[in-house]
Amino acid sequence: MSLDQRIIIVGGGLSGLALAYLLSKKSIKITILEASERLGGRIQTIKGAAGTPLELGATWFSDVHANLLALIGELGLKKYPQFSKGISLFQTKSFEPPQKFFVPEAETPSYRLVGGTQMLIDRLAQKLPDDAVLLNTKVKTVKETTNGVVLETSDGKTVETGKVVICIPPQLVAKQITCSPKLPEALDAVLPNVQTWMAGAVKFTLEYSAPFWRNEGYSGMLYSHAGIITEMYDHTNFEENKFGFTGFLGGGAASYTPEIRKEFVLRQLSELLGEQALRPTAYFDKVWSDEFILDGNQIIQRPHQYNGHLLLQQDYMNGKLFFAATETAAEFPGYMEGAVIAAQSIAARF
Ligand SMILES: Cc1cc2nc3c(=O)[nH]c(=O)nc-3n(C[C@H](O)[C@H](O)[C@H](O)COP(=O)(O)OP(=O)(O)OC[C@H]3O[C@@H](n4cnc5c(N)ncnc54)[C@H](O)[C@@H]3O)c2cc1C
Numbered sequence: 001m002s003l004d005q006r007i008i009i010v011g012g013g014l015s016g017l018a019l020a021y022l023l024s025k026k027s028i029k030i031t032i033l034e035a036s037e038r039l040g041g042r043i044q045t046i047k048g049a050a051g052t053p054l055e056l057g058a059t060w061f062s063d064v065h066a067n068l069l070a071l072i073g074e075l076g077l078k079k080y081p082q083f084s085k086g087i088s089l090f091q092t093k094s095f096e097p098p099q100k101f102f103v104p105e106a107e108t109p110s111y112r113l114v115g116g117t118q119m120l121i122d123r124l125a126q127k128l129p130d131d132a133v134l135l136n137t138k139v140k141t142v143k144e145t146t147n148g149v150v151l152e153t154s155d156g157k158t159v160e161t162g163k164v165v166i167c168i169p170p171q172l173v174a175k176q177i178t179c180s181p182k183l184p185e186a187l188d189a190v191l192p193n194v195q196t197w198m199a200g201a202v203k204f205t206l207e208y209s210a211p212f213w214r215n216e217g218y219s220g221m222l223y224s225h226a227g228i229i230t231e232m233y234d235h236t237n238f239e240e241n242k243f244g245f246t247g248f249l250g251g252g253a254a255s256y257t258p259e260i261r262k263e264f265v266l267r268q269l270s271e272l273l274g275e276q277a278l279r280p281t282a283y284f285d286k287v288w289s290d291e292f293i294l295d296g297n298q299i300i301q302r303p304h305q306y307n308g309h310l311l312l313q314q315d316y317m318n319g320k321l322f323f324a325a326t327e328t329a330a331e332f333p334g335y336m337e338g339a340v341i342a343a344q345s346i347a348a349r350f
Pocket of ligand 1: 010011012013014015016033034035036038039040041042043056057058059060061137138139140167168169172176177197198199201202203288291292293324325326327334335336337338339
């Protein structure tokens with residue numbers, strides 16, 4: 001397959017899609033090669049039995065995320081504040097009752113996207129030409145040629161192009177993509193050590209037919225040192241007619257089966273919020289350590305290690321190879337804002 005002077009974007013997460021959108025606006029032809037069977041990467045909204053948008057991945061943003069907010073506005077999407085009114089709970093020890101506290105209304109609240117964060121992905125994808133995305137297409141080699149680059153996919157197909165922008169976590173580039181000629185040694189040393197933000201996190205989400213906690217004066221916010229749930233928030237939709245929770249499970253939860261995780265989550269919630277917690281209409285969780293986000297363990301000595309490193313912002317292979325995942329961004333690397341910033345800074349170079 002020859003795609004001549006098109007720009008190939010490797011990875012169909014927020015950075016890849018935002019870049020594709022920005023380049024398309026400049027009338028530059030693009031093709032996205034996405035390894036998995038869906039777009040979105042670390043953004044994944046699913047629906048419960050009642051149709052509640054439930055976030056398995058990225059959920060919140062705030063007023064400081066100016067570039068993301070501008071994109072949300074440009075795409076005609078809407079935000080709403082995270083609900084936090086009422087009694088919040090803090091479990092210090094499993095054998096002591098939880099402490100109750102109230103969170104004052106924040107001057108800059110966390111926001112959620114109306115309809116779910118996936119709306120951002122879906123809306124960006126809708127703006128692209130029909131044939132712009134190839135799913136189930138995992139890139140495994142990038143080879144420089146005289147006029148461009150040749151990419152080889154895991155099913156043995158080759159794609160020729162003028163320029164390629166890699167929008168996947170740098171650690172995956174180090175582990176899964178072979179470059180020829182080899183990348184400079186300094187970059188090679190950095191890539192495997194760039195922390196992939198949220199890799200290894202375990203996120204859970206629950207759907208209920210009624211907001212029984214709100215009716216009892218609870219905010220739905222929980223922080224715990226005692227149970228499997230370490231952090232949880234109300235997950236009611238914008239219209240306030242679909243209800244649930246989302247949050248994070250402790251690190252050890254990754255080694256339990258989904259059934260055991262569900263059992264422990266429901267037990268913890270029923271002890272705190274009553275029997276009704278035992279009857280969700282949906283439970284989902286996700287351990288974010290599959291081949292599309294992480295390859296092997298990362299040794300991390302500080303949060304956001306090497307995120308936004310200068311070497312990630314340079315071009316390679318004589319101006320034919322660029323990087324643009326959120327971890328490459330000069331500001332807010334790791335977050336959705338970073339993905340948009342990374343896309344914008346590469347788009348400005350074409
Ligand atoms: C549990 C969780 C909670 C989060 N919460 C928040 C939050 O509340 N707020 C916030 O701002 N951010 C949050 N984030 C981070 C946010 O999701 C990311 O910053 C953002 O989505 C990253 O986008 P990206 O396109 O750079 O990377 P990704 O979303 O990782 O996209 C990379 C894409 O590349 C694909 N890919 C991988 N390897 C290959 C290959 N070899 N060939 C082709 N394709 C490949 C992957 O399948 C994936 O689709 C969270 C992330 C997680 C996991």
